[in-house]
Amino acid sequence: MIKLIAIFLSLFLVLGWGEPVFAQSPPSNLTPEQLQIRDELGDKAFAATDRGDFETAEKFWTQVLEKDPTNAAVWSNRGNSRVSQNKLNEALADYNKAVELAPNVTDPYLNRGTALEGLGRWEDAISDYNHVLELDPSDAMAYNNRGNAEAGLGKWQQAIADYQKSADIAPNFAFARANYAIALYETGEKDEAIHQMKNILRKYPKFADVRASLTAALWAKGEQGEAESNWVAAVGLDPRYKDINWVKNIRRWSPSMVSALEKFLKLQ
Template sequence: MIKLIGIFLSLLVVFGWVTPVMAESQPPSFTQEQLKEGDEWANQAFVATNKGDFATAEQYWTKIIDQFPTNAGAWSNRGNSRVSQNKLEEALADYNKAIELAPNVTDPYLNRGAALEGLKKWSEAIADYNRVLEIDPNDAMAYNNRGNAKTGLGKWSDAIADYQKSNEIAPNFAFARANYALALYETGKTDKAIREMRNIVRKYPQFADMRAALTAAYWVKGEQGEAESNWVAAYGLDNRYKDINWVTNIRRWPPSMVAGLDKFLKLK
């Protein structure tokens, strides 16, 4: 789970990121015109990101990096735009530079960890999340992401503990709750998992992930009516759940949940 760094409301704020680096030498002088131009590029990058046009966003972040090469936030955000295009190795290079410039800021570690997960480098990802938690022990996303990386190693019980900690810190972090429910299902606690899924859907009725999960769980239980009604909602909200490859490799559901949804889709 990538975290965008919304730091370009003012480039003056951005330079606060690099204080430890800039303190070693005289900070460069930028004109008000350059700062304004940088702000405009950043705004355009975020607009492009919101539209899903990650290639354009990458171009704007590159322009900012060319103008402000010690801007750690720009490096990290360009990494995010590259991850969204599956340019993972290039993204890692950007995150490495952001970390070099701002070693005590959590976001580049968090985002590098997500890119490492994309490369299935689970242990390296966990190391980055551990570093985030050293800096900020109450980072709910780091616990959630570390849980995700642990599932890649098949450590489902350890992942459950991380999801629970994430939920404890941020009770409204819906995806951490969803991941917790999926992990429960994978460890055989199916009834408890279904109760958790239903509770999540009750609070967030437009949450496609849990609607699709309930589809799979109810289908396996033989409750076809419940499965069908949840599928209508899930597919209407996000039709990617019809693609079992996406569910397996991008959303990364547990194997038992994938198998349940696959059975449902093949019998539809």
């Protein structure tokens, strides 16, 4: 059995991975020996993924597909490795094949949505997330990701509702809570956003994204000392937050939060 990995929130396509889930594929006609080789290649692909070597992972998944071309999980996993290399159109083709082979499994739709978001196809992404929620109304990731796509359309109140729903379903899903705080900041609820960020950090003190967003919010509020302290922690955990283009276009913070961080960076 090849595991199907769901991309961890289209928060930002290269940030990380969710927990693997198993997906059923059509019965294979492979011999036991061929099955063993396939699974060994799959293990190598997962190991490469764990190392962040997505190019190598893609090569292994391609080899698996040569042996087992009707396995939806493998198509979706190769799509994940391609998304992580920003090969979005190629990933989209893989996800389309996975959906064709396993139309009632949620993860290919969820993963395809992230690729569609990366391409700026917000409405198409929302359609995929809606379908996931039709199949599984308690899918916290689908609510979070739909919120991301709605944010891409500037529909911040809808995004807030979806982030909150995601966090309600999965209280330990910290990224949904982080997105919720950023969306609140965008709608002018800045003090509540800061309150939410601080609450998240009490439980997850090494959450770089929230350290960085709290830095921006506190700096804009005039609380420079606390902002600086959080910034040291943020960039120590993840230096990508020094790159405003990455924050804006890959992480996709809200415009107000991006602006606040940009002002902080200019005065550094």
